[in-house]
Amino acid sequence: MQLRGSATAVAVPLITPDGDVAFVQYQGANRQLSPAHCADPPDSDVLLLQGEVSSITAEYAARVIGGRGGIVVLNPAPAHDITGQLLAAATVVCPDEVEAAALLGRPTSRGCQASFWMACRPRTGRPCRTAPGSRLTPRHRPVPRRRRERALLRVSP
Numbered sequence: 001m002q003l004r005g006s007a008t009a010v011a012v013p014l015i016t017p018d019g020d021v022a023f024v025q026y027q028g029a030n031r032q033l034s035p036a037h038c039a040d041p042p043d044s045d046v047l048l049l050q051g052e053v054s055s056i057t058a059e060y061a062a063r064v065i066g067g068r069g070g071i072v073v074l075n076p077a078p079a080h081d082i083t084g085q086l087l088a089a090a091t092v093v094c095p096d097e098v099e100a101a102a103l104l105g106r107p108t109s110r111g112c113q114a115s116f117w118m119a120c121r122p123r124t125g126r127p128c129r130t131a132p133g134s135r136l137t138p139r140h141r142p143v144p145r146r147r148r149e150r151a152l153l154r155v156s157p
Helices: 055-067 084-089 097-104 112-125 145-155
Strands: 010-015 021-028 046-050 071-075
Touching: 046 055, 055 071, 055 084, 071 084
Parallel strands: 046 071
Antiparallel strands: 010 021
């Protein structure tokens, strides 16, 4: 979908002093999208949603496509506006570790897949799994200071 006359969204990743990744984000057209724009979407089998669109709009679009028997894939990044109704409407939810922790309301740790599955099911009403070989970890490993400084030097104008 395209909103004419609206600027596109932009997200710029930054490395914080402690080695984590943060984003500076301009929402652009993502925040202007409303349920009215989704009232008659193209005939689609799959809907991909991200957290940049308002939860009201995302829930509406998910109900429309899901009501047609389509698959709704939710990437809940950023997770600040994700509702229980949106999680329940999604066929597949694919959070990264930061969003998984936010959705569960607690930090994740190594070897906690079983805990993740048990905590996830009551929130979604569906069984939950992690991809084979995936790990849920509490934080990104900090970038060694020397590598971080080199990376920052390359990014600087």
